[in-house]
Amino acid sequence: MxxxxxxxxxxxxxxxxxxxxxxxxxxxxxxxxxxxxxxxDQMRYISPGRSGPFYIPGTRVDIDVPFIGEExxxxxxxxxxxxxxxxxxxxxxxxxxxxxxxxxxxxxSFKSIYEQEIKxxxxxxxxxxxxxxxxxxxxxxLVQQAVNHRxxxxxxxxxxxxxxxxxLATRPGAPSIAPVKVEIRRPPTLPVPxxxxxxxxxxxxxxxxxxxxxxxxxxxxxxxxxxxxxxxHGEEDLRNIILxxxxxxxxxxxxxEAFRGKGKTDICxxxxxxxAFVGECKLWTGPAGLTSALGQLLGYLTWRxxxxxLIMFNAxxxxxxxxxxxxxxxxxxxxxxxxxxxxxxxxxWRVQMRSAEDAGRRVTVHAFVFNLYHDAGPRIRPL
Numbered sequence: 001m002x003x004x005x006x007x008x009x010x011x012x013x014x015x016x017x018x019x020x021x022x023x024x025x026x027x028x029x030x031x032x033x034x035x036x037x038x039x040x041d042q043m044r045y046i047s048p049g050r051s052g053p054f055y056i057p058g059t060r061v062d063i064d065v066p067f068i069g070e071e072x073x074x075x076x077x078x079x080x081x082x083x084x085x086x087x088x089x090x091x092x093x094x095x096x097x098x099x100x101x102x103x104x105x106x107x108x109s110f111k112s113i114y115e116q117e118i119k120x121x122x123x124x125x126x127x128x129x130x131x132x133x134x135x136x137x138x139x140x141x142l143v144q145q146a147v148n149h150r151x152x153x154x155x156x157x158x159x160x161x162x163x164x165x166x167x168l169a170t171r172p173g174a175p176s177i178a179p180v181k182v183e184i185r186r187p188p189t190l191p192v193p194x195x196x197x198x199x200x201x202x203x204x205x206x207x208x209x210x211x212x213x214x215x216x217x218x219x220x221x222x223x224x225x226x227x228x229x230x231x232x233h234g235e236e237d238l239r240n241i242i243l244x245x246x247x248x249x250x251x252x253x254x255x256x257e258a259f260r261g262k263g264k265t266d267i268c269x270x271x272x273x274x275x276a277f278v279g280e281c282k283l284w285t286g287p288a289g290l291t292s293a294l295g296q297l298l299g300y301l302t303w304r305x306x307x308x309x310l311i312m313f314n315a316x317x318x319x320x321x322x323x324x325x326x327x328x329x330x331x332x333x334x335x336x337x338x339x340x341x342x343x344x345x346x347x348x349w350r351v352q353m354r355s356a357e358d359a360g361r362r363v364t365v366h367a368f369v370f371n372l373y374h375d376a377g378p379r380i381r382p383l
Contacts, residue, residue, distance in 0.1 A: 004144070004147060005339075006338070006339075006362075007143075007147055008140060008143055008144060008147065009339060011143045011146075011147075012139045012140055012143055015139055015143070016136055016139065017070055017073075017132050017135060017136060018068070018069045018070050018132075019069050019070075019073070019128065019129040019132040019133065020067050020068070020069035020070065020071075020073050020074070020125050020128060020129065021067060021068050021069055021125075021129075022065055022066075022067050022095075022121070022122070022125060023065070023066040023067060023068065024065060024118075026066045027063060027064060027065050027066070028063075028064045029061060029062065029063050029064075030061070030062045030064075031059060031060070031061050031062075032059070032060055032062075033057065033058070033059060033060070034057075034058055034059065034060040034100055035055040035056070035057065035058065036055065036056060036057075036058035036100050036101065036102045037053040037054060037055055038054055038055075038056055038102055039052065039053050039054040056102050056103065057102070057103045058100055058101055058102040058103050058105070059100070059101055059103065060098060060099070060100045061098070061099045061100075061110055061114075062096055062097070062098050063096070063097045063098075063099070063114060064091075064094045064095070064096050065094060065095045065096075065097065065118075065121075066093060066094045067093070067094060067095055071090050071092075073128050073132070074088075074090045074095070075090075076128075078124055078127035078128050078131065079127070079131065080127065081124075081127075084120065085120075085124075086117055086120040086121040086124055087117065088117070088121065095121070097114065097117055097118070099113050099114060099117075101113075204269065204276050204277055204307060209277070209307045209364075209366075211249075211250075212246065212250075212277065212279075212309070213309060213366055215245055215246055215249060216242060216246075216279065216309055216311060216368060217345065217348075217368065219241065219242050219245050220242075220311065220368055220370040221370070223238070223313070223370055223372055224370055224371055224372065227371070227372045227373060227374040228374045230372055231315045231372040231373065231374045234283070235281050235282060235283055235313075236281075238281055238313060239266070239267060239279075239281040242267065242279070242281065242311070243267050246267065266278055266279065266280055266281075266300070267279035267280075267281070267309075268300070276306055276307070277306070277307050277308065277309075278297055278300045278306075278308050278309075279308065279309040279310075279311060280293050280296065280297045280308070280309070280310050280311065281311045281313070282310070282311070282312055282313070283312075283313050283314075283315055283316075284312050284313065284314045284315075284316075284317060284323055284369065286326075287326050287329075287330040290310075290312065290326075290327070290330045290331075291330060291333075291334060293310060293312075294310065294331070294334050294336075294353075294365070295334075295356065297310055297365065298336055298353060298354075298355060298356040298363060298365075299356045299357065306355070306361070306362075306363050306364070307363070307364045307366075308363060308364065308365045308366070309365075309366050309367075309368065310365055310366070310367040310368070311368045311370070312327070312367070312368065312369040312370070313369075313370050313372050314369060314370070314371050314372060314373055315372045315373060315374075316373065317373060318373060318375070320371045320373065323369060323371075324347065324369065327349060327367060327369055328340075328349050331349055331351050331365075331367060332351075334353065336353045336354040336355075336356065337351060337353055338351070338352045338353055338354060338362070339351070339352050340352075341364065343366070347368065347369050347370070347371075348366065348367065348368050348369075349366075349367045350364065350365070350366045350367070351364075351365050351367070352364055352365075353365055
């Protein structure tokens with residue numbers, strides 16, 4: 001079942017409106033000969049009694065103004081609005097302004113008409129932009145209210161079918177029907193959930209997860225304060241140091257140690273061969289190594305709403321800033337990435353991802369990177 005934040009993100013992304021933005025820097029123009037109706041021009045003499053249009057040669061200029069955003073916005077009246085509306089033809093990806101003038105008109109009139117029209121269009125686009133932004137900002141609250149209302153309604157009316165177990169009465173005199181045996185090909189049945197809802201799965205609480213992360217953070221920063229002591233160790237040794245610290249503060253049921261090593265670099269809380277927490281310790285070898293570690297981590301976690309820590313150590317790269325830039329980009333680029341979660345600690349990121357085993361399961365991954373790089377300097381051989 002999707003969480004409220006996931007439902008919110010999905011619905012809001014479908015309802016969000018992209019405001020119109022004119023690309024006046026990319027305008028193009030086309031000029032051609034045409035026939036212009038001058039029957040309404042009071043400065044021209046037209047035979048008395050003549051009615052209908054009167055055409056003379058002229059010039060037509062088409063100006064195409066590209067835009068980005070939802071083109072249907074052009075068809076709606078803004079608030080506020082005036083009695084003078086801009087004129088143009090909305091085509092795919094651009095707005096066409098057409099100006100036609102008779103052959104004897106002042107050429108400067110083309111520029112004057114264009115400037116009036118584009119000024120009015122800018123005003124309406126600006127008004128529409130403010131309304132669209134206000135609408136987009138209100139979407140989260142509106143959708144959340146709708147989700148809450150639907151959950152409440154389904155909760156109150158969910159058992160009506162069970163309560164109203166009333167057979168339909170047969171109308172007197174209705175003809176009987178000899179049944180024809182027809183077998184329906186049924187799809188495979190899904191597991192029936194218990195009447196009281198989904199059975200809870202074991203797991204660690206948010207409070208325990210934060211405590212685990214605090215101990216990992218403290219130990220990692222201890223490594224950073226004396227990098228020459230720890231940079232010589234490999235992934236497994238660094239894992240064992242963190243593992244010992246965690247088991248010094250946490251105790252599991254019936255056993256002294258809550259955390260145990262699984263594989264070469266992993267720290268794991270598990271029960272009945274199912275993992276609720278996994279910490280993966282890796283030396284930084286580049287974005288590809290981080291992606292591989294994520295895949296390995298997500299393959300272990302099999303409980304609903306599992307939690308994980310990805311602990312990266314930099315021991316060989318002098319430019320630590322590049323690693324700090326690559327970490328969030330690589331996390332977001334992973335195929336199982338869903339969304340970023342709030343995280344305020346420097347050198348740390350938190351994301352929500354799908355389980356590699358079950359796309360319906362969600363995994364919270366908190367990523368650390370600790371800098372153990374130590375420049376020992378040139379060695380001086382004693383005399």
